[in-house]
Amino acid sequence: MGWFIGSEAGTSASSRIALCIEYQGTGFNGWQAQRSAAVSTVQEALELAISKVADQSIKVYCAGRTDKGVHASAQIVHFDTTSERPLKAWVRGCNALLPKTVVVRWAKQVDENFHARFSAFNRRYCYLIYNNKTPTALLQSLVSPHFFELNEKSMHEAGQYLLGERDFSSFRGAGCQANTAMRNVIDLKVSRDGDFVMVDIKANAFLLHMVRNIVGALLEVGEGRRKPEWMKQVLELKDRRQAGITASPEGLYLVEVGYPDRYELPIAPWVLPFFKSH
Structure with a gap:
């Protein structure tokens, strides 16, 4: 060979x-x-x-x-x-x-x-939602289908309440073995490209199911069932039962891990041809 x-x-x-x-x-x-x-x-x-x-x-x-x-x-x-x-x-x-x-x-x-x-000092995940009343056959398991119309601007506004070092107990999955629920969310953006809505989140580290639980709460805001400021209330309650559903794993991608420059690791850009705004 x-x-x-x-x-x-x-x-x-x-x-x-x-x-x-x-x-x-x-x-x-x-x-x-x-x-x-x-x-x-x-x-x-x-x-x-x-x-x-x-x-x-x-x-x-x-x-x-x-x-x-x-x-x-x-x-x-x-x-x-x-x-x-x-x-x-x-x-x-x-x-x-x-x-x-x-x-x-x-x-x-x-x-x-x-x-x-x-050695890693941050991780970045992206969650890709296909927001259309008709499901896609070609992208099965690569995106998370969502049939109700989403307001990505309200979702983005809600996400800003999560920025900074905070207790993320409300978004911590059962069985998480982390010693503390304190995490530092560095950046959180929600954007749209046609029928695709992307949740892009970077933090120093993540708890079990943390990204999917955050996305689940953002979907409630996106559908208009909750106001953006509800996210702040959920965070302060430190109660997983108050944060809504856990979004499905389909559509979730680990896209970047940050390391000190001294390691000189190559950068591997994430390319998804059907989503242009990342």
Whole structure:
């Protein structure tokens, strides 16, 4: 095959490699590896491919564990290996072995202090809604259909009440293992391009289901059932029962992870041809 799969290359002292991964979450039971062999996850597919290229068992660490059905255009992972491979071999070798719905976009050697999760200082998610009374067949599982007309300007106004470092208990999913509900939302925008409405949110970190719970509340505002200032009230109540539904995982994308400039990681722009305003 020509991409150093198996034992075609040598070994040396351990080195740390960072990868940018793009994947379609449909068909996977989330990111995190499960104990059951019958359950398919992105982590397991990636570790299997990297292990074959490295000719040794590899464990990867990611920037953020996505739920079942959630997609990513720029998930960042790292792994340690004693196998020597050109960077292009990690990319092309893994892509030759991975399912078509998982792609390695780039590879870069990083120093031992880099950690995909703990070195990151922010994450950005986008939630894409198809706002039309007629569902789309071509974009099934890639967008979240919503049949009632949405006012994206009211949704954007409501989202501004969430900016800053706050207690997000009202948007925290059951089973969340985070030590605190305090999170810093850096930016939140809601925009429209034709029938597509996008919620674009960046924070230092996210709680379990936090983005989907925020989107669920914004949908109530967008439909006109709540005023934008209701979002401030929900936040202050610190009660998950007051915040409305959890939006479906379809349409949610991890699109960016921020790291200090000293790591010099490549930028992988997110491109969706059917949405122009991002």
